Amino acid sequence: MNQQDYYEIGESKRLPLRCPILNYCSRRAVTIYFNSDYYKSNSDLTVEEALIKDGTLPQDFESKKIQIQGEPPSWIKGSCNYHFDGMCPEVNLFDNMNSLFKGVACISAEYDKYYPAPKHRVLKTQHYSKCSEFNWYMFERGRLKISNTKPRKTISAKTRSILQKEIKSICPICSNEDVEHFQVHHIDENPTNNDVENLLMLCPICHSKITKGDISYSEVKNIKKELNKTK
Incomplete structure (x- = not known):
């Protein structure tokens, strides 16, 4: 070798x-x-x-x-x-x-x-x-x-509603419309930070890709930034 x-x-x-x-x-x-x-x-x-x-x-x-x-x-x-x-x-x-x-x-x-x-x-x-x-x-x-993982905080129904409205009920990455199964991603990977600016609603498949690193942190930040522009 x-x-x-x-x-x-x-x-x-x-x-x-x-x-x-x-x-x-x-x-x-x-x-x-x-x-x-x-x-x-x-x-x-x-x-x-x-x-x-x-x-x-x-x-x-x-x-x-x-x-x-x-x-x-x-x-x-x-x-x-x-x-x-x-x-x-x-x-x-x-x-x-x-x-x-x-x-x-x-x-x-x-x-x-x-x-x-x-x-x-x-x-x-x-x-x-x-x-x-x-x-x-x-x-x-x-x-x-x-051992150092912080306990996850529950995301309120109000926050979920805001996030769903932000993406217009369509996954911002792949355009999946099965919103009932959408998940919420913590952009900074801190499960205690439920600030709306740190959250992105998307489909489970794209969420998994982010977790595995197939979609980078910078790409996620840019997606959130573009969504904010359309508000």
Whole structure:
């Protein structure tokens, strides 16, 4: 898996092109540590201490780090061979200084001096979205978002009447006229803000598209703005 393949996977999943937890991921730190033989020159330091001292990791890494989830990286090295598994894919793919397989999202590989060519063999590649640390991060972020969700306030019948009149009983996006099933969208996504200027009545299908991000916030704002012009 090269950089282009890697980027395409991220785009298809609607994720950032690079791993968003990169600077605070312990798996990445361990991968850099072993790939670069830091342990030889900094044997008295921990992984984090060696990389922070070198400037590879941010100074606040210790307080913000995401611990390795599941199986830790493994590294077996002999005088003429080595095998590693469970490494961070972004180190080999992007980090030219600390990469053993440059330009490949490699998490598992081996080398043996006595192999017929190729002596370096990639065993497994992976996108960061498959990493345990990233999925833990997404789970925790989602859990925090849920725990911080504000209670939804009931929208009054009077407000609904105003909103329906505003759109002339027609979905302002797709022109659906099944007004009995229309829903109300909070433009700022704050369910406690029932100000008429923050609300838009529309059909369930278009409401779902907004929620999924298929219709952007700016598009919704412009629709509301145009409706206000026709009042």
